[in-house]
Amino acid sequence: MLYQSTRGNSPQASFSEILLGGLASDGGLYLPIEYPQITAVQLNSWRQLSYADLAFEIIQLYCDDIPANDLKGLIKKTYTSAVYCNGRSADRADDITPIHWLGLEGEQSRLGLLSLSNGPTLAFKDMAMQLLGNLFEYTLAKAKQDLNILGATSGDTGSAAEYAMRSKKGIRVFMLSPRGKMSAFQSAQMYSLQDANIFNLAVEGVFDDCQDMVKAVSNDLSFKAANRIGTVNSINWGRVMAQVIYYFKGYLLATQSSSEKISFTVPSGNFGNICAGHIARMMGLPIDQLVLATNENDVLDEFFKSGIYRTRKSSETLHTSSPSMDISKASNFERFIFDLLGKDGKRTAALFKQVETEGGFDLSKDPAFQRISEFGFRSGSSSHQNRLETIRDIDRRYGVMIDTHTADGVKVAREFLKPHSTMLVLETALPIKFGATIQEALGRPADCPTAFEGIERLPQRVVNMPVDVKKIQDFIEEHI
Ligand SMILES: *Cc1c(COP(=O)(O)O)cnc(C)c1O
Numbered sequence: 141m142l143y144q145s146t147r148g149n150s151p152q153a154s155f156s157e158i159l160l161g162g163l164a165s166d167g168g169l170y171l172p173i174e175y176p177q178i179t180a181v182q183l184n185s186w187r188q189l190s191y192a193d194l195a196f197e198i199i200q201l202y203c204d205d206i207p208a209n210d211l212k213g214l215i216k217k218t219y220t221s222a223v224y225c226n227g228r229s230a231d232r233a234d235d236i237t238p239i240h241w242l243g244l245e246g247e248q249s250r251l252g253l254l255s256l257s258n259g260p261t262l263a264f265k266d267m268a269m270q271l272l273g274n275l276f277e278y279t280l281a282k283a284k285q286d287l288n289i290l291g292a293t294s295g296d297t298g299s300a301a302e303y304a305m306r307s308k309k310g311i312r313v314f315m316l317s318p319r320g321k322m323s324a325f326q327s328a329q330m331y332s333l334q335d336a337n338i339f340n341l342a343v344e345g346v347f348d349d350c351q352d353m354v355k356a357v358s359n360d361l362s363f364k365a366a367n368r369i370g371t372v373n374s375i376n377w378g379r380v381m382a383q384v385i386y387y388f389k390g391y392l393l394a395t396q397s398s399s400e401k402i403s404f405t406v407p408s409g410n411f412g413n414i415c416a417g418h419i420a421r422m423m424g425l426p427i428d429q430l431v432l433a434t435n436e437n438d439v440l441d442e443f444f445k446s447g448i449y450r451t452r453k454s455s456e457t458l459h460t461s462s463p464s465m466d467i468s469k470a471s472n473f474e475r476f477i478f479d480l481l482g483k484d485g486k487r488t489a490a491l492f493k494q495v496e497t498e499g500g501f502d503l504s505k506d507p508a509f510q511r512i513s514e515f516g517f518r519s520g521s522s523s524h525q526n527r528l529e530t531i532r533d534i535d536r537r538y539g540v541m542i543d544t545h546t547a548d549g550v551k552v553a554r555e556f557l558k559p560h561s562t563m564l565v566l567e568t569a570l571p572i573k574f575g576a577t578i579q580e581a582l583g584r585p586a587d588c589p590t591a592f593e594g595i596e597r598l599p600q601r602v603v604n605m606p607v608d609v610k611k612i613q614d615f616i617e618e619h620i
Pocket residue numbers: 263264265296297374407408409410411412413414464465545568569
């Protein structure tokens with residue numbers, strides 16, 4: 141399988157060649173030249189497979205330059221119930237991503253949560269990041285190289301990356317986070333890690349300061365090359381690929397035969413998670429509706445409703461109670477536009493140049509946008525008030541506590557329930573990560589999985605940093 145850039149102006153590359161990189165040289169994102177097609181017969185034959193075996197079947201279609209036995213070993217090591225046992229369905233940890241059925245709503249529609257937050261950091265980002273950790277370690281060892289991952293986080297990404305890379309050979313993580321701006325639980329998750337290859341840098345500033353410094357270091361090409369700096373941001377193809385698997389698993393758990401169709405609702409920020417759903421659908425998975433849910437930062441909802449993509453300046457991004465979706469420019473969106481335009485790299489390049497110069501583009505009159513319903517997308521948004529009401533309602537009606545991002549999903553999913561159908565909402569995090577809003581909604585603290593009780597009291601390992609690129613660079617050089 142070869143990969144091409146969405147801007148059509150980079151050489152094609154293999155899986156291993158793009159695994160450790162970010163953008164293609166022309167500024168585009170990598171996608172496979174074609175999506176492997178899965179027949180109904182093949183899909184049925186996967187019904188009995190464990191999550192790891194299913195993952196192997198799907199990943200080997202995309203990755204043909206790692207020997208099959210090695211790949212299988214890495215996947216088995218990643219998707220084991222010992223790693224995904226922290227969620228509410230711990231008794232079904234063997235499924236890795238079990239469905240938690242809520243009940244029947246509307247006209248006999250089944251509404252369920254696809255539990256993706258059972259991993260070490262209690263958010264869905266573990267699903268892909270854990271695999272990346274194992275793939276990176278393997279690939280680096282083969283090439284006799286090492287890698288220094290530099291990232292900025294406002295919470296979920298940083299902790300998922302650290303827990304995936306901790307104690308991995310050949311890898312160090314330097315993670316910038318805004319000091320005092322994350323929830324106590326999220327800070328404790330990251331800062332309590334004692335692994336020698338993990339460096340937490342608490343910046344005296346906001347998340348944008350952290351992100352700007354990462355960009356500045358990445359643009360310093362000689363520093364980057366001399367210190368083997370890499371990233372694990374959400375444009376990484378391996379992350380998208382790993383997320384395709386749970387759409388298949390969710391489908392197989394929810395259906396009896398492969399003639400059934402089901403719908404998914406996805407709380408979205410950078411369009412990574414739902415992009416994987418789009419790819420699963422392009423591979424032939426019988427998905428009816430793919431519903432995109434945003435919070436008040438509704439750039440993507442606006443696009444799917446109107447055809448107009450209008451990014452916001454980062455200073456205009458609203459700080460909401462579903463903070464992992466506070467995004468004004470969705471980094472994976474280009475992958476979908478490329479497919480929507482019939483894989484026209486030239487046009488995709490022109491449109492995303494226009495995003496840089498004019499802040500967006502307008503496809504409302506374009507024939508491609510007229511056909512967008514063929515891709516199954518629907519969209520909606522929600523507010524803080526909606527979140528509070530949804531968290532309360534799901535708690536009262538079903539006795540289930542959901543987090544703020546999942547609540548955005550449930551709110552929007554309910555607007556698209558068809559009679560006698562099945563809708564799965566992707567559970568993107570557990571409520572304990574966003575405890576303040578749970579307290580506000582329910583008047584009681586969020587449930588804490590036993591393994592995490594008292595995490596806020598563990599000793600922390602973190603270094604304070606001013607907003608100063610040179611100081612960050614010095615720190616990296618001193619610690620590699
Ligand atoms: C990252 C994240 C999202 C957004 O996912 P994207 O892939 O960026 O669309 C939603 N919810 C939670 C809890 C997250 O951590």
